[in-house]
Amino acid sequence: MLACTCCSPAAELSSAETTSSASVFEPRASAESAFSAPVSSVGVSSAGATFVETPSAEPFSDTAEPDEIRVFLSADEVRSGEAIVLRMEGYDGELSRLRVYYSKTSSRKYPLFAGNGFAFAIVPVNSTASGLGALTVADTETGETLFSRKVTLLPRSYERQDLTVAPGSSMETSGSSQNLDSDKAVIRQVTSSSAQKLLFSGSFVMPVSGRISTQYGQRRYTNGKYTSAHSGYDIAAAEGTPVVAAGSGTVVYSGELKFYGKTVIIDHGLGIYSYYNHMSETVVGDNQPIETGQPIGEVGSTGYSTGPHLHFNVSVGGTNVDPELFMSGDSIYQQLERMISQ
Ligand SMILES: [Zn+2]
Numbered sequence: 001m002l003a004c005t006c007c008s009p010a011a012e013l014s015s016a017e018t019t020s021s022a023s024v025f026e027p028r029a030s031a032e033s034a035f036s037a038p039v040s041s042v043g044v045s046s047a048g049a050t051f052v053e054t055p056s057a058e059p060f061s062d063t064a065e066p067d068e069i070r071v072f073l074s075a076d077e078v079r080s081g082e083a084i085v086l087r088m089e090g091y092d093g094e095l096s097r098l099r100v101y102y103s104k105t106s107s108r109k110y111p112l113f114a115g116n117g118f119a120f121a122i123v124p125v126n127s128t129a130s131g132l133g134a135l136t137v138a139d140t141e142t143g144e145t146l147f148s149r150k151v152t153l154l155p156r157s158y159e160r161q162d163l164t165v166a167p168g169s170s171m172e173t174s175g176s177s178q179n180l181d182s183d184k185a186v187i188r189q190v191t192s193s194s195a196q197k198l199l200f201s202g203s204f205v206m207p208v209s210g211r212i213s214t215q216y217g218q219r220r221y222t223n224g225k226y227t228s229a230h231s232g233y234d235i236a237a238a239e240g241t242p243v244v245a246a247g248s249g250t251v252v253y254s255g256e257l258k259f260y261g262k263t264v265i266i267d268h269g270l271g272i273y274s275y276y277n278h279m280s281e282t283v284v285g286d287n288q289p290i291e292t293g294q295p296i297g298e299v300g301s302t303g304y305s306t307g308p309h310l311h312f313n314v315s316v317g318g319t320n321v322d323p324e325l326f327m328s329g330d331s332i333y334q335q336l337e338r339m340i341s342q
Pocket of ligand 1: 214230232233234
């Protein structure tokens with residue numbers, strides 16, 4: 001079995017700088033204004049005291065009262081590994097004070113970004129979330145809740161995967177918690193200041209051609225003991241197979257980590273990063289702009305790995321999401337296009 005025990009390489013974003021920018025999201029020229037998917041709206045007074053359901057027939061009309069905050073969600077239900085896009089209109093305070101969170105996922109909270117006359121956030125739900133939750137926008141300085149709405153978590157099951165690692169082997173050594181902690185410190189540092197606008201458009205591509213040997217969210221047991229939920233895809237491929245960028249962005253790390261081996265990390269903007277681990281070579285440099293499909297390295301088995309494969313994962317605001325969310329169906333890009341282009 002070709003696998004790694006990569007569990008959560010994504011580091012939590014340390015801070016959320018928000019800057020005003022009219023070009024946060026630049027829709028494709030051919031894109032239709034497609035606001036057809038389910039969108040719900042809730043009017044909330046700026047004092048946060050009154051919750052008023054409002055009709056959602058024309059959710060993006062400009063009829064809001066100046067002192068009224070209106071919030072729209074891309075969906076009222078979500079599966080673990082996916083994300084909700086939130087759009088907020090009518091808030092004229094400091095965005096950097098606000099955080100959004102989904103109460104059943106973790107203690108992680110996510111920033112709002114400035115759009116053209118509105119604010120928005122991408123709220124990911126990790127693979128171990130369970131139960132019913134609410135999407136909440138809160139002011140971190142006053143503790144005030146500006147908005148909260150139930151979002152149903154739909155059931156999703158994940159397979160179990162068993163790994164065997166020989167005690168005392170070099171592999172067990174590379175998988176030590178010290179090595180993992182050391183790597184996480186590096187990752188936290190290089191992912192602390194994502195671009196404040198989207199650096200990609202359309203769908204991501206698979207970074208290497210090969211078979212997915214471990215899926216996102218698969219429950220990983222090492223020597224019979226539960227270790228982690230898998231943070232992304234393991235893609236089995238021959239040593240030396242080219243690895244390409246799944247989406248365009250900027251390289252924020254290219255080098256060798258102790259646990260994750262030779263690694264490239266790409267910033268796609270708005271707190272979205274992709275990770276490529278265990279490679280035999282990396283062929284890009286730090287701060288290099290990168291296009292979708294551009295070669296970044298070769299498949300290998302460096303770091304804590306049982307054989308040649310690429311570990312690939314995508315994080316949003318420090319939470320690992322299903323890479324599928326960027327590749328097909330109602331992708332993040334499509335959700336953003338629907339919710340924040342105008
Ligand atoms: Zn892996």
